[in-house]
Amino acid sequence: MKWPTIIGITIVVVLLTFYEWPKMDQHQKKEKKAFVTITAMGWLLAILLLFFPDLPGPTQMIDSLFSPLGKLLEK
Template sequence: MKWGAIIGITFLASLLVLYEWPRIKPGQKKEKAVLIGLTLMGWSLAVTLLFLPNLPGPTQWIDALFRPLGQIFPK
């Protein structure tokens, strides 16, 4: 069943690129590269969360990173 979700995510990402691509002027290669890069990052995050739904979020990573500083500096 996860293959269907991957196909759906890929379909939606493709629709996003096909919708936005003509709106970018022909000479703007950097903008097109950013569109592709951000779409690929979003697609990979969506697929990763599909297989690992309990993956810690960004706030949990920041909390783990700065927790030692909180112990050093009391409230």
């Protein structure tokens, strides 16, 4: 039963948004878009890690992407 955890994560994200949103200037649209994007990505990552705890981290993804380039540069 993971629903209580999902609801808890969502409540924390909503509280964070209600706390931070009024502090941002009305005319800074790029800052608000960045805030929404980063917050949504963090919420999604938290939910994904809840269902798939063995999910590789971002450093492992970057390592798998750039390891062929590193091997090419070693030669």
